[in-house]
Amino acid sequence: MDMFAHRYSAADVAEIARIKPPTLQAWLKRYERTEEAGPSGGGRQGKAHSFNYFNVMHFVIAAELVDQEVDTPQALKASAHFGQAGSIPSTRSFGLPFDEDGGRTDTMLLTSGNGTCIVPMRKGEDWWTQGIMLLGNPSGAFCMPILRVWQDACRRMKVSPGAVRAAAKATT
Numbered sequence: 001m002d003m004f005a006h007r008y009s010a011a012d013v014a015e016i017a018r019i020k021p022p023t024l025q026a027w028l029k030r031y032e033r034t035e036e037a038g039p040s041g042g043g044r045q046g047k048a049h050s051f052n053y054f055n056v057m058h059f060v061i062a063a064e065l066v067d068q069e070v071d072t073p074q075a076l077k078a079s080a081h082f083g084q085a086g087s088i089p090s091t092r093s094f095g096l097p098f099d100e101d102g103g104r105t106d107t108m109l110l111t112s113g114n115g116t117c118i119v120p121m122r123k124g125e126d127w128w129t130q131g132i133m134l135l136g137n138p139s140g141a142f143c144m145p146i147l148r149v150w151q152d153a154c155r156r157m158k159v160s161p162g163a164v165r166a167a168a169k170a171t172t
Contacts, residue, residue, distance in 0.1 A: 017153075097150050100120055101122075
């Protein structure tokens, strides 16, 4: 299976993200998304949405943030950043955690009213200060580790995290 070309139904996405289908539909209708980030199809009766891997991860991360009491608009914006931004140097591909230390380095998503950043949680490094500085020193920020969320989502998508990393490396 081509991991990034595979398409998922709205029911699949809701199940993988552990949200109710009406919640997914509300998020699709209510919140602005770019054509690249959004699913294909849908928008009218009888035309089903079709989602790719990046769309699925967008909603998985958003659902996790909402579960952690981040407001929905901010959660959707922050989760889009995870799926649509890599890192330089390229140690993190779009929609994946950092791939350092054999995949054991966690990836921290920090979000505030100022924006979102994604930093590796390397042992011995002050990732919190790095993230806060990238956000412009906000008065407050929410931080969430991504690695476990991503691994769980991969399993619910019925693919191994290693296979996803291999597919990402093959496309770069």
